[in-house]
Amino acid sequence: MSATPRVASLPKGTFSDEAARYFFRDRDVQHVYHKLISDVFRATEHGDSDWSVIPIENTIDGSVSLHTDWLVHEVDLPIRAEWVYPAVQNLVGLRGELSGESGDWHPDNITKVLSHPVAMAQCYEFLRATLPHAELETLSSTSEAIRTVSENPGKGWAAIGTRTAAAEYGLDVLQESVTDHDNNYTRFLLVGNREYENPKATTHKTSILITLPDDYPGALHQVLSAFAWRRINLSKIESRPTKKKLGVYYFFIDILMSMDSVLLPAAIAEIEAIGCQVRVLGSYPSLPYVE
Template sequence: MEVGYLGPKNSFTYKAASYYFDDSLLQPYASIANCLSALKKNQVDYAVVPIENSLEGSVHTSMDGLFQEKDITVCREIILPIQQNLLVNDLTIIPKKILSHPQALAQSQQFLETYYPDVLIEQVPSTTFAAEYVAEHPSESVAAIASKEAASEYGLEILSAGIQDNRFNQTRFWLLGKELLNHDNRLPEKMTLFITLPKNAPGILHKVLSAFAWREIDLSKIESRPLKTELGEYYFIIDVLIHDNIKLVEYALEEITLLGAKYQQLGYYPIVIKE
C-alpha cells in the first residue's frame, strides 16, 4: 500500500499522514494536483491533502480538484495545530528574502508586516521546500517559514518561533481514498456535500438551505466556489454535522433534489483532532 501526500517530508501534510501510516508507506508529491492525480490513476491507495486553515480559509486547489473527481471519498478528517517558525542557517543572518508556501505566508502576515516590511517575500511549493532551499544556500541571506521538524531535518536555526497570526492556528486535512479505511472505530461526525443549483431559479439557495434548517440539521460550513464555466456560476461546499440525524439528512437531500439542485456526497467521516 502507498499513501500520497503533499510533500516533501516534514511538511505539515506529512505530519497529518503520519498519524495513520508508517513512514515507509508515504509517497511525497510536489503539488496537491499531482497528489489527487496519483490517487485517481491508482498509483497510490490513499492521499492526504490540506483542506482548510483556521486563519486563511479553504485550500481552493484541493476543493476545486475534488469537485472534478466523482470516485474519491473522504475517509477521515485530521485537524492539526499549526505553528510557523522563521528558519535560517545562522542566527546572525538578517534575511533579505523569505520563502514559504502561500498559506504559511498568509498565516504569518502580521509578523512579516511588523518585522520584515521591506524584505522580499517569495512563494514556493511547500514550507519544507523553503527550508530545504535555505539549507542548501548558506551563503544567501534567505529565511524560510516552516515547522520545527523541518528545522531539525535540515539543520536550521529558529530565528523566531510561533510567528503565525493566531496561536490557535489549525489546519484541516483529509485522508482521501476510493474505499473506506478501517483504522479505528470512530463514528462518522461530518458529511461534506458539493451542491450545484439550477439556473434562473429565484430564491433557490434559500430553499436548499431551508431543507436543512427546518429539520434542525447543523451546517458547520457554507462556501461558494466558481464553476469556472461562466461569470456568476457557482457550486457550494456544505459541511453537515452528523449526530443521530442521518435519516433527516437523507430526507433533506431528497428534498433539494426535488428542488432541482444536484449534489455530490464527498464523504461521511470521523474527525481526529491532534493536540
C-alpha cells in the first residue's frame, strides 16, 4: 500500500471533489472517488482511505439528512475540519458550437439545457429569462450533465455545473455564476481517524449531539442555559427525531469554540449532570473560503 494518504469523495467534478481538493491544496494526497456516498463513508471506516469528504449542508450532492444520519448512526468517524463553500453554478458548453459570427455564444443556439434537478431550480430565473425556449433535461448530477453534453457535440446542448467539471470534459464556461441568488453556499466536513491540521484556519468549532433524557417541554431550554450564561455562541441548532422512539429528539449543536477552552467542557459536564447524553462529534478548524 502506498504511504500517500488517501481522501475519499464523490466523483470528479462534483462540489465534493472541489472540497476534497481544497482541504488538501498543496499537499501530497491521493483522491479516491466513489459514486455512492455510502461508499465514501465506508472507505474511511474500513481503513481503505484516511479521510472522507461529506457534503453536510445545502448540498445538491445527495441528501443532507441521510448524510447526517450516517454520521450519527452508521459510522464513528470524528470531524476533522469544515469548509463552507459558495456553491456557484455556471452555464457551460462548446463556445464554438453555440456562437454566431461575433464569436459570442448566443441563447438562440442552445436547444437544450441538462443538469441536476436542484441545480436547475437554483438557476430557475436565469433559465426562464435567458433561455425560455430551451428544453430542460434532468440527470443525476451536474458532472453527468456536463459529460453528456461533451459526448453530444453539434446538437446545441449546454449544461449547468461546476467549473472543474467543465474543464474535465473540455467544455467552456459560457456564463459564470448563473445561480439566482449569489449567497448559496455548501458546507463540507472532513471526517476520519487521522489527524488533520490547517494553519489557514481562523475559527474553531465543536459539534455535539445531545439526547434529552425525556421529551419534556423546556428540556432544550435548560440545555441552552448552560451555554447562554457562559456567553458561548452557537452557530447551529437542529432537532432530529431519534430513530428509536417517535417524539424523542436529539439535537445537533455547533459551537463557536474549541474543546481546548475551559468553558466548553464545563458546560458539557453540566448538561450531562442534568441527565442528557452528550456525544462530541468533533472539535475542528473551520477553513475560510479563499479563491
